[in-house]
Amino acid sequence: AVVSSQSTGNNGETDYCGVNLIYKDTPTPQFMACPGRLVAVSGLSNILRYVVRERKYTSLYDEEDLESAALIDEILSLVDSLEQRAHGSASEVGQILNNLAKHLQSTPYLAGDSLSIADIALCCTLTSLDTKLIPNSLRTYLVNTIRSNYEMRVLKAFLNWMPGEC
Secondary structure: OEEEEEEEEEOOOEEEEEEOOOOOOOOOOOEEEEEOOOOEOOOOOHHHHHHHHOOOOOOOOOOHHHHHHHHHHHHHHHHHHHHHOOOOOHHHHHHHHHHHHHHOOOEEEEEEOOHHHHHHHHHHHHOOOOOOHHHHHHHHHHHHHHHHOHHHHHHHHHHHHOOOOO
């Protein structure tokens, strides 16, 4: 999956950050933050946290807003559990997906009214799951989130992955 963000600074220059997450046969995604210093960041949630801290994308994860950051961290923990158990029993995966879907009962995004790294992590993880395991509410969420957010535009290719939802 590829995650990207773009903003325009005060001087009119465009600031662009792109991250390619290439899943290989490893237990968790890994990211080399500083190849010269060999700073490895492991796990999708940790990679996303690192990128938003380093690039100061507070709209996706604002650590100064403790309540919001705690909610996002709680959701990221569920996404991490989902990622670890993706090939486990259908009932285990279903239980985690249902817990995640509860966060969407009153808001369009997992942690409120705007996109966060929790949404990016879940969308990346959902696209790697067997579509039969994903509840309809999360299928709808995935399609709507990918279609309506610049940050998620690169996942639009996965919309064809979900039959009947495009």
